[in-house]
Amino acid sequence: MSPAVTADLTAVVITLRLAATTTLILLVLGTPLAWWLARTHSALRTPIEALVAMPLVMPPTVLGFYLLVGLGPHSPLGAAWGRLTDSTLPFSFAGLVVGSVIYSLPFVVQPLQAAFESQGRVLLEAAATLRAGPLDRFFTVALPLARRGLVTAATLGFAHTVGEFGVVLMIGGGIPGRTEVASIAIYNHVQDLQYARANVLAAGLLAFSFLILLMVYTINRRLRRRGL
Amino acid sequence: MNAIRVDLRLERPGFRLEARFDAPARGVTALFGPSGSGKTTLLRAIAGLEPDAAGVVRVSGLAWQDSARRIFVPTHRRAVGYVSQETALFPHRTVRGNLDYAWRRAPPRERTVDPDHAARWLELEGLLTRRPHQLSGGERQRVAIARALVSAPRLLLLDEPLSALDLAGRLRILPYLERLHDTLDLPVLLVSHSLDEVARLADRMVLIEDGRVRACGALAEMLARLDLPTAHGDQAGAVLDTVIAEHDPDYRLTGLAFPGGRLMIAQHPEPIGARVRVRILARDISIALDPPRRTSILNVLPAQVSELAAESPAQVMVRLDVGGAALLARVTRRSADALGLHPGQAVFAQVKSVALS
Numbered sequence: 001m002s003p004a005v006t007a008d009l010t011a012v013v014i015t016l017r018l019a020a021t022t023t024l025i026l027l028v029l030g031t032p033l034a035w036w037l038a039r040t041h042s043a044l045r046t047p048i049e050a051l052v053a054m055p056l057v058m059p060p061t062v063l064g065f066y067l068l069v070g071l072g073p074h075s076p077l078g079a080a081w082g083r084l085t086d087s088t089l090p091f092s093f094a095g096l097v098v099g100s101v102i103y104s105l106p107f108v109v110q111p112l113q114a115a116f117e118s119q120g121r122v123l124l125e126a127a128a129t130l131r132a133g134p135l136d137r138f139f140t141v142a143l144p145l146a147r148r149g150l151v152t153a154a155t156l157g158f159a160h161t162v163g164e165f166g167v168v169l170m171i172g173g174g175i176p177g178r179t180e181v182a183s184i185a186i187y188n189h190v191q192d193l194q195y196a197r198a199n200v201l202a203a204g205l206l207a208f209s210f211l212i213l214l215m216v217y218t219i220n221r222r223l224r225r226r227g228l
Numbered sequence: 229m230n231a232i233r234v235d236l237r238l239e240r241p242g243f244r245l246e247a248r249f250d251a252p253a254r255g256v257t258a259l260f261g262p263s264g265s266g267k268t269t270l271l272r273a274i275a276g277l278e279p280d281a282a283g284v285v286r287v288s289g290l291a292w293q294d295s296a297r298r299i300f301v302p303t304h305r306r307a308v309g310y311v312s313q314e315t316a317l318f319p320h321r322t323v324r325g326n327l328d329y330a331w332r333r334a335p336p337r338e339r340t341v342d343p344d345h346a347a348r349w350l351e352l353e354g355l356l357t358r359r360p361h362q363l364s365g366g367e368r369q370r371v372a373i374a375r376a377l378v379s380a381p382r383l384l385l386l387d388e389p390l391s392a393l394d395l396a397g398r399l400r401i402l403p404y405l406e407r408l409h410d411t412l413d414l415p416v417l418l419v420s421h422s423l424d425e426v427a428r429l430a431d432r433m434v435l436i437e438d439g440r441v442r443a444c445g446a447l448a449e450m451l452a453r454l455d456l457p458t459a460h461g462d463q464a465g466a467v468l469d470t471v472i473a474e475h476d477p478d479y480r481l482t483g484l485a486f487p488g489g490r491l492m493i494a495q496h497p498e499p500i501g502a503r504v505r506v507r508i509l510a511r512d513i514s515i516a517l518d519p520p521r522r523t524s525i526l527n528v529l530p531a532q533v534s535e536l537a538a539e540s541p542a543q544v545m546v547r548l549d550v551g552g553a554a555l556l557a558r559v560t561r562r563s564a565d566a567l568g569l570h571p572g573q574a575v576f577a578q579v580k581s582v583a584l585s
Contacts, residue, residue, distance in 0.1 A: 125277050126316035128303035130379045131333040136304075140329070144320045226359070 008201060010177055011185040018093070018168075018181060019161040022100040026108040026157045027150070029101070034112035034153075035138065053110070055103045064170025067099050071171070091173045096181075099171040100161045107156040115149020116142060148220050155216045159209055232257075232383065232415055236273050236283040236293075245269055245281070245439040251432060253288060256416040258426040258447070260458070261436035267419040268313075270436070271385050274417065275310050276303035287383050287415075307338065309376030309384040313391055315368040317360035323347075323371050324356040330379035338380040346374035350404055366397040370404060377412075384408075384416045390425060398425075405429055423463045427451070427507045433458075452547055452554030454537040459545060459556060465509035466555045472502045481526075488551030492526045493582050504584065510545060510556035512580040517567055519576050527579035531555065533571055536564065544569070548577050 033052070037045060055063060071089040072078045081089050089095035119142060127137045143150075165183045172179030174188065182201050189198035231253030238245040245266045251257040259267045273281035276292065279300070285293040292301045292308075317326050327343035347353050350370040360368060369389060376384060389405065390398045406429065408416070420426050426433060426447070434444040435456060443456055448467050451458055458464065470484035470491065482496040484504055496504060520528055531548040539545045544564040548555045555577055559569075569575070 122312065122314055122316045123318060125303070126310070126312070126318075127329075128277070129275055129306075129308055129310035130330045130375070131304050131307075132329075133304050136333075141318065147320075 015181040019158045022161045023158045030108040038116035060166025064167040096172045099167045103167045104160045107160045108153040111152040115146040233286040238281040249434045249444045255431035257432040258430035259419045265436045266439040307382040309381030311372045315372040330375045334380035341377045350374045386418045488553045489529045507583045510558040513557035514578045516576045529577045531577045533573040
């Protein structure tokens, strides 16, 4: 394999690893958050909903800039990270994950929240009358019934992370082999006038996005046909 | 005796619930009243689904709620079976899966009806592998009842269990509910706005109006009380608990005995000695002063007028005492005047039709 192809493959592997890690973290953090947002009557609900949606309207470079500052070795968070791991968050894979988790948050939380909200309270109440406690109800009723929302959330979170550019460039710096993801590699190829290499990567991402959406729609259609 | 005590208050904008009643440990108590009177809210509060409700709910010696003592047992710790109007079956589970969900969470020592038993009883054996969306309304309702029974409740709450069904569906599910009543040693609170349903299923009635308990008591007594709206209108009538005393295979008739005499009805399939509840509407009884002879009416009972109340400018509702049982008769005011009807008067009640409940 030529070094050029290897470098591109590395960028693809980093991208997929980043997207998978981010999606996993987002599902673990986003599901309880979405559940809380769907059920609470707290006054905090609206401000937190607005915060979650911020990445949808903010320029990625703005988020990236503040992350760079906020996670740097002189910030409290960055210093703590440095003591724990003896490394810095900016320009590292861990930094990319932190940035991606924040940036893709709404794409995971919003479909989940909508799924939980559409369930209503009737089935949860029925489960309560059958002696299911709150956690039991969440895992045996709310979560299984949010399956379509979970599929959508995971897909959107994954695909959106794959397509990220501004945030990962700001916080990762696009270091080949470490923090250069596919979208940055495409940009660099275009800068170097290597349109053929850019085209291979770009077409790959295009096909990937299409396949993933196709998969989601198929799964959701199957679930719907089974009355879920 | 009074195994169930309910004394609940709940305030909502434009609505106030303030209900207090007792019910025995056995039998069906109907919460009856017009739509919007707060029956469903009351039932939900008893199940612990209305956290804003304050007051007392006590079931067979256990305080499920006692706001003065800061006791509020959450729904999942109340041994309550709840069948709501919108049969809330889990769509991601089969019928069997729905029954098992309840069974697994019922404390082993309190379990009474297992899923197989419940399925056999409500004739669900052929449906066990289906999912809720593949069931008819009546089947869903039966599954919901079976699931509630499997959860080993100490109190069964039924919220308009027949309202989602058409007439045919109702007629099919009523026998199951009646069997429930006859065989299970489990108190049932039944919310209904159908007097017919109440007359068929309940032993006691709590009459609810505008979030308050207007009156409560044994069903037969309640239905005969002329001061209550249930004793007025086209559906007004009395219920009698009778025993099958004879069959006349020649004329295809069955004789029902009750303290006030005997009623002949169309042949009934149950054997002699079986208990049968009948409902006789006030509009189906006419009054005569002399024993009518040469009449086609089979059932003529000696009775005594106990009370009269104006029904409309043209009609009068008459309560009759028939050997201790009460019957209602609706007659025109003109007839009442012509016969000089007054309390204590001996008359004959001619029963034009008897409905089986």
